[in-house]
Amino acid sequence: MITGSPQMIWYLPFWTLPISTTSRYGSHGAFYRYKTSMGKSLPLFYIYDSYLTSPEAWAHLLTQNGPHSIRNTPYDGVFIALLVEEGHTHDILAAGFDGMYTYFASNGFSFGSSHQNWKAVKNFCDTNNLMFIPSVGPGYIDTSIRPWNNHNTRNRVNGKYYETALQAALTVRPEIVSITSFNEWHEGTQIEKAVPKKTPTRLYLDYLPHQPSLYLELTRRWAEHFIKEKEQWLM
DSSP, X not given: OEEEOOGGGTTSOXXXXXXXXXXXXXXXXXXXEEEOTTSOEEEEEEETTGGGSOHHHHHHHHSTTOTTOOTTSTTOOEEEEEOOXXXXXXXXXXXXXXXXXXXXXXXXXXXXXXXXXXXHHHXXXXXXXXXXXXXXXXXXXXXXXXXXXXXXXBOOGXXXXXXXXXXXXXXXXXXXXXESOSSOGGGTOOOSOOOOEEOSSOEEOOOTTSOTTHHHHHHHHHHHHHHHHHHHHTO
């Protein structure tokens, strides 16, 4: 399957997440749970900027023998850290996370978001029983809010950039691929329907000459391809 990053949890204090989210929404049919290799169905959390907290502090919560461990409690889950720098791989392992994701849609912006590094990261994760979730995006442009950041702009090339990222992700045979993003217009990574629109202060990018649903259609097509590929990997 392909999943989008759950934006509602990004900036909440971590220690509130398993308790408040699971307590409030855990019994709802739409609450996403991931089935682990041990047969457990656990909530999956993406932790943005996880590197800002030390591995030692995370280990208190996320390792089996941590003094405040939530493992094997009603608030256990699958916790996915943000991989930015190469050294973060070892920090994530020491911290007790279950895996790592790359988030950023700009290929080359960070070690984690660089497609050329995904094979090595996947090998590291496989060796250490971690999940690797590469993040793909349709393009990137955030100069409306960060005028100095033009060098990280990535042109959509009528969908080719998105498909290149998806192919790079599937090449490393991940369990999950995350998408950045559904509707982050301010960073130009949205895949939701788009029509031409201009305001006195902003020009919204559209998908012309293609249909407004271009990126949703590409996502559907690649999701179907992903499912078929995974069936082959398991044979």
